[in-house]
Amino acid sequence: MSLLDVRDLTIRTSDGRALVSDLTFSVDRGERLGLIGESGSGKSLTTLATLGLLPDGMTTTGSVELDGTQIVGASEKSLVEVRGRAAAIVFQEPLTALDPLMRVGRQLAEPLRRRRGLKGDALRKAVAEALEQVRLPEPGRIARAFPHEISGGQRQRVALAMALACEPDLLIADEPTTALDVTVQSEMLVLLDTLVGERGMAVLFVSHDLAVVSRVTDRVLVMKDGRAVEDGTVRDLVRAPRQPYTEALVDSARRLESALDLEGPR
Numbered sequence: 164m165s166l167l168d169v170r171d172l173t174i175r176t177s178d179g180r181a182l183v184s185d186l187t188f189s190v191d192r193g194e195r196l197g198l199i200g201e202s203g204s205g206k207s208l209t210t211l212a213t214l215g216l217l218p219d220g221m222t223t224t225g226s227v228e229l230d231g232t233q234i235v236g237a238s239e240k241s242l243v244e245v246r247g248r249a250a251a252i253v254f255q256e257p258l259t260a261l262d263p264l265m266r267v268g269r270q271l272a273e274p275l276r277r278r279r280g281l282k283g284d285a286l287r288k289a290v291a292e293a294l295e296q297v298r299l300p301e302p303g304r305i306a307r308a309f310p311h312e313i314s315g316g317q318r319q320r321v322a323l324a325m326a327l328a329c330e331p332d333l334l335i336a337d338e339p340t341t342a343l344d345v346t347v348q349s350e351m352l353v354l355l356d357t358l359v360g361e362r363g364m365a366v367l368f369v370s371h372d373l374a375v376v377s378r379v380t381d382r383v384l385v386m387k388d389g390r391a392v393e394d395g396t397v398r399d400l401v402r403a404p405r406q407p408y409t410e411a412l413v414d415s416a417r418r419l420e421s422a423l424d425l426e427g428p429r
């Protein structure tokens with residue numbers, strides 16, 4: 164059985180409009196899948212549905228099985244058990260995940276305490292280690308800072324550290340680098356690739372940008388207007404896109420890659 168098995172997923176607004184239609188895909192343990200498509204194609208709603216986090220009023224039909232738990236129609240109690248452990252999410256804007264009024268160290272301590280039952284010195288040490296793991300310099304200073312006192316790139320690393328603290332089987336990353344400038348974006352992608360590789364974690368990586376997705380995943384599902392239009396390896400999609408829409412994504416990724424190449428070796 165796959166770690167994540169999505170079958171005929173349809174998401175509708177309260178007035179019955181379908182935002183995602185008949186979506187089927189799966190992610191095996193240790194596998195990395197990219198979800199790609201233009202803005203509004205339904206990528207974020209799909210990832211939210213995976214963790215039972217859709218906004219109130221939306222209805223879901225079909226099946227989303229995460230590590231054997233049916234998410235569609237699940238009680239909040241079973242969702243709490245599966246979130247974090249089976250899958251954790253990193254959003255585009257890390258401030259979504261971080262409490263602006265709480266020091267970074269305390270926020271990071273929470274999942275470590277909950278998941279690993281750590282407290283006192285052991286918990287403090289684990290917080291410092293988690294910050295070091297995402298290559299944050301001066302972990303002591305970062306732990307004492309409030310989210311607004313550190314840079315956007317540092318906040319995104321903290322959000323990644325929080326997601327990894329739960330030791331999930333699947334990391335969902337929803338445009339995790341889009342809000343960052345190009346150099347920081349590149350560093351973040353390398354870090355994510357390394358940390359996920361070390362842990363053998365599965366990844367669902369969401370982006371509108373094929374060049375970014377191809378840095379982390381091997382297989383891609385292309386979405387348009389809430390539907391899957393094409394899937395395959397990045398290599399096949401780049402060599403022989405079957406849909407004009409995919410071809411346009413490939414062209415724009417090529418333009419971006421050559422722009423990055425002009426900046427010298429990464």
Ligand SMILES: Nc1ncnc2c1ncn2[C@@H]1O[C@H](COP(=O)(O)OP(=O)(O)OP(=O)(O)O)[C@@H](O)[C@H]1O
Binds near residue numbers: 204207
């Ligand atoms: N709470 C909501 N109520 C009504 N419609 C919504 C809501 N959230 C999203 N939508 C609509 O659902 C569609 C899919 O949105 P979604 O955020 O999943 O797209 P996306 O591919 O992730 O885009 P982006 O890259 O801009 O985040 C869009 O047309 C969007 O306007």
